[in-house]
Amino acid sequence: MDQQQAPRFFKHGPSPFARVIVFSTLSLALMASDSKFNYLTPVREALMVGLQPFQAVANSPFVLYTSIANYFISKQHLRDELETLKKQSIFHSVQLQALQSLKDENDQLRTLMNASKITTQPARLAEIMYTGRDPFTHKVIVNIGAKNDVLAGQAVVDGAGVVGQVTRVFPYSSEVTLLTDKALSIPIQVERNALRAISFGHGRDNTITLPYLPANIDIQKGDKLVTSGIDGIYPAGLAVAKVESIKTNANSPFAQIVATPLAGIQNHRQVLILSSDTTDLVAKDIQQVLSEDAKNLSDKKDRSSRKNDAKL
Amino acid sequence: MQNFNRRRVYFTLLAALLLQLLPFSGIWLQIKPDFLLLALLFWLLRAPSICNIGIAWTAGVLMDLISGDLFGQNALAYSLTAFLAVMYQRRLILFTVLQQSVYVFLLLFVNQLILLLLKSFSGSEYFGWTYFVPSFTGIMFWYALLHSRLSVNIMARQQ
Incomplete structure (x- = not known):
């Protein structure tokens, strides 16, 4: 076995204790810099990209399993699913028409009230x-x-x-x-x-x-x-x-x-x-809240200084 | 000879990393043993000149990356566990499989304990007793591996 080969004994390098001290300090430094400063975000991003192929390999058995399962899906099952989806689609389209008119109405009312319009968010x-x-x-x-x-x-x-x-x-x-x-x-x-x-x-x-x-x-x-x-x-x-x-x-x-x-x-x-x-x-x-707070604070200061003036 | 050994060690570690990357979810994620640490301990006890604390630290950084934890958490835990493994390595290698397994179980447990400490420092999160389940499944995996003489196959061509 490895450690029984005599010559190896002489080229051991630093002792385990020295090593563990070095690496522990290194990890503590890493933890501190990762939690307090954001220096390591680009490093993490770069390493994540490097890890991507390994992840793809690890995911492949599951991807293969689902694709095989999809291949052997029955015709009846697909037909049933299509049927329910069609029904849902009709149901939703009716709702959507109502929604469109409601939306227009809401926009109009909001413009009347001088409120900002609700924007839809792209997904x-x-x-x-x-x-x-x-x-x-x-x-x-x-x-x-x-x-x-x-x-x-x-x-x-x-x-x-x-x-x-x-x-x-x-x-x-x-x-x-x-x-x-x-x-x-x-x-x-x-x-x-x-x-x-x-x-x-x-x-x-x-x-x-x-x-x-x-x-x-x-x-x-x-x-x-x-x-x-x-x-x-x-x-x-x-x-x-x-x-x-x-x-x-x-x-x-x-x-x-x-x-x-x-x-x-x-x-x-x-x-x-x-x-x-x-x-x-x-x-x-x-920003608005902060500026208001600052204003309040300066007002208070003014008032207190005025009070002091009055006292004097 | 030297290169061949190294390649075998690194290949095993890479395979363990891939096992670690498998997309487990739910209950399987909770009982999944730490494959990478097991592979590290396996080689730390058998080839300490190739698989040293530095390798354990590098593996730990990779684990931090794939688990999305704070950088250095797993790295610290792995390097401390590796140190404990290397310290008694000469004695351990003479033990029987069962005796060795007990010590390895303690190491797995200590590793999780260090991680628990670090995690509770960085952000308190509730951990139930199920947190330690991977140590138990890990040692079962280890014992099964050594007992099935699969490891002998891995070792055989190394001599």
Whole structure:
């Protein structure tokens, strides 16, 4: 065996202890620079592109399996699917006609009220390549990235509702954090009574929670939660979740509200990435708020200095 | 001879990396053993002059990349685990398969523990006891591999 060859004994290089010290320091430095400064983002992007062929190889058995399964799909099954799709299409087209007239009417009313028109957001179809490696974070990787004009922060939806948000963009792929992840929060509204709140991912089960709401809040089981649209990222009115349970505890002033997402975040292959062109709007809002705060602060200072003058 | 050895080690590590990249999801993702660490430990115990702590660190950086974690988390955990493996390597190689497996299990566990610590520092996330399941599946995989003498095949042409 290797370590029993005598001459090898003499050319050992640095001792394991020296090595582990060097590499530990190196990893600590990497961690610090990655978490505090964004120096390593281009490195990560470049390495991700380098890893792409390996990923393709690793994905190939599953791609092959699905393509074979697709090949042997029965004629009857296809016919049934076509039938349901046709029915759905007729149903949707009727709804769409009604929607168009409503939209025109809404635009007119909004111009009468001098409110800005609601712009529709262009969407882009993306396919989920694989789920994130860490079972304790809820993330998926999709097949379009910076080369397809995807930006971090864009909303991701599917046919049934909100799926999550793009959190990291690589040249040819991007990472989507699902709405059940603990790090993701979405401004929502209860459809029934237009009550605004913020939903947080639960992290463990595939649920979301509404913390910080008083125990006497008017939310019922089965209420539908939709996006409120005040963040400028998610367009208003997208379905998010359905309230599953409400628990109140005598010890806590807050209600424990758990909701299950409506979008099929576990079982879809394709999702839509909405390009948000309202980001400037949000930035403008923030700037306005900040400038107002600064103004208030200077006003206060003026007043206090005047007081001091009066005292003198 | 030397080159041939190296190629075999690197090939095994690459295969382990590919196994790691397989698109698991759901329950399979939770019980999936750390193939790359197992391959690293296999060679750390048998060919410490080829597969050293530096290689473990590089593998760790790759793991950071594919898991999307903070850079350096897996790298630190892997290099510390590799150090613990190399420290007792001369004794371990004389152990029986079962005794070795117990030590390797401890190493897998320690690796996950370091990762848990680092992750709870960087962003507190709840971890249930299922977090440690990959250590158990990992050691089962290791024992099965050594017991089935598949590893002897891998080793055989190396001598």
